[in-house]
Amino acid sequence: MRLSNIPAIFSRWSRAAAALGTLSLLSGCSFWMDGHQSTIEVAGPVALEQRRVFFITCWVTLVIFLIVGAILAYATLKFRARTDADEHAEPPEQSHGNPMVELGLVGASVLALAIIAFPTLHAIWYTYDVPEAQRENAYEVTATGYQWWFHFEYPHEQIENVGPLITANELVVPAGRPIHVNLRTTDVIHSFWIPKLAGKVDMIPNRGNSLWFEAEKPGYFWGQCAEYCGESHAVMRFRVIALEQQEFNEWVAQQKQPARTVAATAANNSGAHAEFASLKTFKQNAPGYSEKFDVSPLDAWRAKQHPEADENPALIAEGRKLFQQHNCVTCHTVRGQEGVGTTAPNLTHVGARTTIAGGLLENDADQLGRWISHPDRVKPGNHMYYGIGAMKGYVTVEPTGETVTNIKLTDGEVHALVAYLQSLK
Structure with missing residues (x-):
């Protein structure tokens, strides 16, 4: 292979990679990211908002990649050495210090950051807590991390002479309602993550934390601890089961029984x-x-x-x-x-x-x-x-x-x- 062919080969591979990346984004990556813990195929408004920020970031970085790649390919092809004499020729005129170029790069960078920053800030505020208009309808649970399992408490489901309803490793919730989760830990730092419903939030010793999510319809969702917490961190898992309100009420009534x-x-x-x-x-x-x-x-x-x-x-x-x-x-x-x-x-x-x-x-x-x-x-x-x-x-x-x-x-x-x-x- 001649060295002079390398720029052309590089250009073709760049175009192919860009096309593949664009196709993946346009298709939502569903053909290879539809597993149990997919963050692409989501089932709730919190995960949907977080996915939106992710795709905006992907599009911005894709545009940057295409522009930089195109300039690099243009410079490589235009100024490559075509003959032996070209290899010893003087370099072309440099534009270093050109104020228009540098101001343009700064402006483009600020614009790219702004395009990413505004949706990100909106997502942070939206996902931090249940929106005010929905708070009256929110259902509250408390999740506590142990090495290596999860304890779930339902403070509003009181059992006479016992206390709140308690389960482990499977969180059953009503579908179509915001779920406010108080996050606690009894030992080290854990992280509560339900990929299809909500992003990760840490469970920190001696510090209260929380998140919220909503399952749009009944379903069975995989959860995972996302913070290294010891020898069996990778197998610290849990499930979220979302049910229609009537079925959920029946489950609660059964769980309250001895x-x-x-x-x-x-x-x-x-x-x-x-x-x-x-x-x-x-x-x-x-x-x-x-x-x-x-x-x-x-x-x-x-x-x-x-x-x-x-x-x-x-x-x-x-x-x-x-x-x-x-x-x-x-x-x-x-x-x-x-x-x-x-x-x-x-x-x-x-x-x-x-x-x-x-x-x-x-x-x-x-x-x-x-x-x-x-x-x-x-x-x-x-x-x-x-x-x-x-x-x-x-x-x-x-x-x-x-x-x-x-x-x-x-x-x-x-x-x-x-x-x-x-x-x-």
Whole structure:
């Protein structure tokens, strides 16, 4: 390839790149940015405003790129050395210090910044808090970050002699209403992010923070901690489920009820433990969701609100007993049954959630058995295994540095605990 061909090749590649970038912008990038945590395909006014600022910035920078690229290509082609004599020729007249050129560049830069700044300032004011005209209709919740899961409190949904309604890792809200979220943390800095509904806002120790969002219609949305907060930061996730107002009211009424109790029977469950052998085994980094769940997660959530048809009451009763014996009640609460723990997720209606382990795994028998059996492999550094377990003597560190757990569960015990937790609808 001759050196003289390089400018032409560069020019062609520049035009192709610019065309591809323009096509991506015009199409909304939907052909490659429509995933669960897409910030391009949005579902609420806050995310829509933030996307608008993003595209304005993209257009401004694209125009700058095209202008600079065109000038560079023009200068490269016009002043390239065509002969050997040209390579030793005097450089062309320079325009350095030309006041018109420099003032023009300054003016163009100020104009570009202004085009970006005004929509950005408007977006900052708009997304900071619920617009005044909508505040009376806003619904309030409080989200608290832990290492590595989210605690949700509904201050306006009071339970008699208990306090506010509390859930974990799945935030259920009414669609079509502004949701004001108070952000708190109990340990380090976390960041609350629902890409399709609202941008990231930090949860800072000893400092109140907030954001708001609105889901335009019912849907199932993925959330994520967006601030590095420790060993399992990347798997600190949550879900937002938006429902029509009537369905949301029904969910609240159900959540206010004590934990569901399945009456034990004299039924023989001698073969029940053997069923555990059918539960899957997983590699440490195996995915946590089935393809079936991913097809329609909102329908999967609705299906989880109803008891399983093939429950084994005797096995559930055994699981409840094991839940007490292994001191799970020290950290967890199952309202109406046992436990007063606040350092771990509230499990009163855990069977009605689609996810476990801080939104990392699908809440089915296989994944729940995986989580109970090997929480350290699923979410390294989690307090259930290392922190609180070590304080209570369940986890010891050998002289070799090896960490050993003293909580020993048989396959049958894991199966019983799974049955009990899944019965808590």
